[in-house]
Amino acid sequence: MSRKVLRSKILQTAGLTFMLVILMSSLVLAQEDQAAANAVAINTMWTLIAAFLVFFMQAGFAMVEAGFTRAKNAGNIIMKNMMDFAAGSLVYWAVGFAFMFGAGNAFIGSTGFFLQGTFENLGLDIPIMAFFIFQTVFAATAATIVSGAMAERTNFSGYLAYSVVITAFIYPVVGHWIWGGGWLEQMGIIDFAGSTVVHSVGGWAALAGAIILGPRIGKYNEDGSANALPGHNLLMAALGVFILWFGWFGFNPGSTIAGTDLSIASIAVTTNLAAAAGAVLAMTVSWIKYGKADVSMTLNGALAGLVGITAGTADVTNISAVIIGSIAGIIVIYSVEFFDKIQVDDPVGAISVHGVCGAFGTLAVGVFAIDGGLLYGGGISLLTTQLIGVAAVFFWAFGLGLVLFKAIDLVIGLRVSEKDEIEGLDFSEHGTESYPDFVPNLKAQKGEV
Template identity: 85%
Template sequence: MSIRVMSSEFSKVIFMTLLLVILFSGMAFAQQDQAAANAVAIDTVWTLIAAFLVFFMQAGFAMVEAGFTRAKNAGNIIMKNMMDFASGSLVFWAVGFAFMFGSGNSFIGTTGYFLQDSFANLGLDIPIAAFFIFQTVFAATAATIVSGAMAERTNFSGYLAYSVVITAFIYPVVGHWIWGGGWLAEMGIIDFAGSTVVHSVGGWAALAGAIVLGPRIGKYNEDGSANALPGHNLLMAALGVFILWFGWFGFNPGSTVAGTDLSIASIAVTTNLAAAAGAVMAMIVSWIKYGKADVSMTLNGALAGLVGITAGTANVGNLSAVIIGAIAGMIVIYSVEFFDRLQIDDPVGAVSVHGVCGAFGTLAVGIFATDGGLLFGGGISLFITQLIGVVTVFFWAFGLGFVLFKAIDALIGLRVTEEDEIEGLDYSEHGAESYPDFMVNIKAKN
């Protein structure tokens, strides 16, 4: 064989080898591109499913609040919950989301009104629309928390004014501080799914509203003792708690905004364990204190455990989740009694469940976090950061909430008349009755 023929054959081999390399490289790149596209699709679908679960929590809040209050106000409770989400969705789209996640400074975002900007600063792989709808349902949750604490005596138009302001400004600013790259985020605060951002903001605003409103007629005696004003339907309240517990599996695991993040499984476990421990501990404590296993306290104990674990659900182990939930379930009982002694009337225990247990859960991260927690060799620095966040958010949400409710009271009127309160807000505010076939002598029984 001549040298020319050998050279020709060798060239063919080289050519075929290069062709195969190029072909398989292209296939590999194509597979990588497809894998990346699939991951984005999975993350997007997961975020949307989680958002839908959290949206369903609005039904849970409505059932809890209606069940824990009297029949003559059930329709009013439903209207407030409905409008929290409806009006809140619009104002959060217009300005709230921009204040929370837009580029700006360490205090507030200043770009992205009406979702007009790219929000490249967030570094998201999923579409901004998916992230926006997930954050919208969170904003609605913060607003709805206040409804229960102000139930049975609040002017509907005054409540609507409050709902718009908290969703447009009070809540988004705190969200920017912690989730939007603001000053607390720079300090290293951990509030994974919102024990403080969502629950404490709503809880402290609820405290302000309850103080400005004053207690319901007949709630407290001249000697300071409290009278029970039982809710009309424990079954409804229990259904609401189960719906909220279910929705929390979107609230906490969904905060990864990534279905490809396998930590969603462990987050679901810590969420469930804390809720279970909160319910069990509340049942035990109420049984010892009152001689009976109290239904309403047990229901609130489950919610307290859920609120308590929300900050650290991705950062603590299973045993720590049980401890956090159990402590929250105990705290909520003593907190409800504390506010009753102060004659702060909170018909559903919203301040105790969301404000107090939200603060506790945020602080608990500084103790129980596997990376940086006091009990795991991290020292005191994380706890101090968490404490700064809790205290700052209290002054922000309670302070602005108090000023807001005072302004609404002066300009619109925050509380209904005594006659309307006795008659019930369903009729006086909405011209309807939730139970028209169930005749109640309201004046005799209320």
């Protein structure tokens, strides 16, 4: 073979090899691009599915609150829960999301009103609209927690004013502190899915509202003892708890905002274990204390476990989740009794479940977190940070809540008249009855049932 022919074949072979390398590189890059696109699609779908699950929790709250209160107020409960989400969605879109996640300072966001802008500061790999709808349902949850604690005696227009303010400002500011790059996040606080951001904010606002409102007619005697005002439908309340438990599988695992993050499985397990432990311990303690296994306390025990694990669900072991849920299930019973003793009337136990157990769950991270927890050799640094966060949010939500509810009381009027309360808010506030087929009786007219 001549040298010229050999050179030609070498050049041809080199050319083919180069083309193959280019082709293979292009295929690899295309596969990587497709894999990245698939990951974004999976993460987006997961975030949306989780958002839909959390939205369904609104139905759970409505059922719990209506079931734990009297029949004459069921329609009013439904209206408050509906408006928490409907009005809340609008104001959170307009200003709340910007205050929470917009670029700004360590206290509050100041860009992105009406979802205008890029939100590059968040570093998301999913569309901003997917993240926004997920955060919207969280905001509605914080607002609707207050409804139960203020049930059966609140002026509907006054409640609407509160709902708008908490969704537009009070809740988003706390969210910015802890999730939006604010000062508590910079300190290293861990509140993965919102024991404090969502639940304690709602719980402490509920405490403020219950204090300003005062107790329901007939709740407390002159000697300070409390009278039971039983809810009208435990089946409805139980259904609400199961709906909330179900929705929490969107609330906690969904907070990864990443379906490709396989930790969603372990987060679902810690969530479930804490809820189960909370229910079992609440049942056990109520059985010992009262001689009977109390239904309402057991239901609230499950919710207490869920609230308690929400902060550390991604950062603790399964055993720690059981311990956290168990303690929360015990705490909720004694907390409900405490608020009754100081005559803070909370018909559904929202302050204890969400405020107290939310604070406990946030502090528990400082003890049980695998990375930085006291029991895992992390010292008290994380626990101190968690404590600062709990205290700061209490003073913010409770303090502003007192100011807000007092202002509403002076300007609009927060509490209905004695006549309207006895008659029931369904009729006095909405001109309807939730159960029109019930036969009226004298006791119902007097507000004794």
